Amino acid sequence: MPRGAPESSNPALLERQAVQKRDFPAAIGSCPVAKKRDFTTLYRGREGQWSWVAHRVTGLAIILFLFAHIVDTAVIGWGPDAYDRVMSVYENWPVRLLELFLVAMVVYHAINGVRIMIIDFWPKASDRQRQLFWGSMVVYVAMMIPAAIIMGREVLRLL
């Protein structure tokens, strides 16, 4: 058993070990075949899986917020007293912090959605999917920095 490669049921690792045993028998034991990615999650983790998980989590959070947001906006049909009372909920910092998280999730869902559509409608883009992911993260951070500053100021003001 080569150094750095414990007993594994990971098919990718087993396959690589078998190939190495067949093609480079002399190399067995002299170099580790295990790579870090052999020991990650079921779907091998990395950018593709985590962006997909985050897309689901943010999507779920956004639709749950939307349910509440439709109701709170609809209260305007019951007049200024009712509506202004509902809106006064926002005059406190924990809610404004949640609002910043909401914007962060919406912007992520939007940017990642664009990345998904680029890959869907322009299949060649999947050859550069990792760069595309990190590129979209740069756009995300660039959009979130001003938003976090502007909304963060409001959080601090209400603190």
Next chain:
Amino acid sequence: MAVETEAKPPAPKPRRAILSYGARERPAGGLEFWSWLFMRASAIVLLFLVVGHVLIMHLPAGGVGRIDFQFVAARWDSPVWRTWDWMMLSLGLLHGINGLRVLTLDYVRRPGWRVALNLVFGILGFTLFILGTVIVVTFNTANFAQ
């Protein structure tokens, strides 16, 4: 004696392993394909509507802090904003509820539970759609004149 004159059917085109880093694989056809396409079409529209909504409502001049009855009444004076908000309402609900349906396909294994949950989502979405539509269409400041 039969002679093989017919050409063999062409071998299926090798499919590139695309979409493995996108979201779902593109469904071959039927309702699932239209659902897949709708998610993308509505996403493009929502991208502009929602980003615009965040830029207008959440960022400038104190963000949501400045939004009150008067603010919304002034905004809804214009049919453009009423249409904007109604489109966000309907597309957002359809996109979100279809997203929930896709989640149930993955995480709710029992068909009975899946149907029941989707029924709840559907009824909830329909109710909120009616509520939002009624308010955004019938809202009239004159009803609340002092």
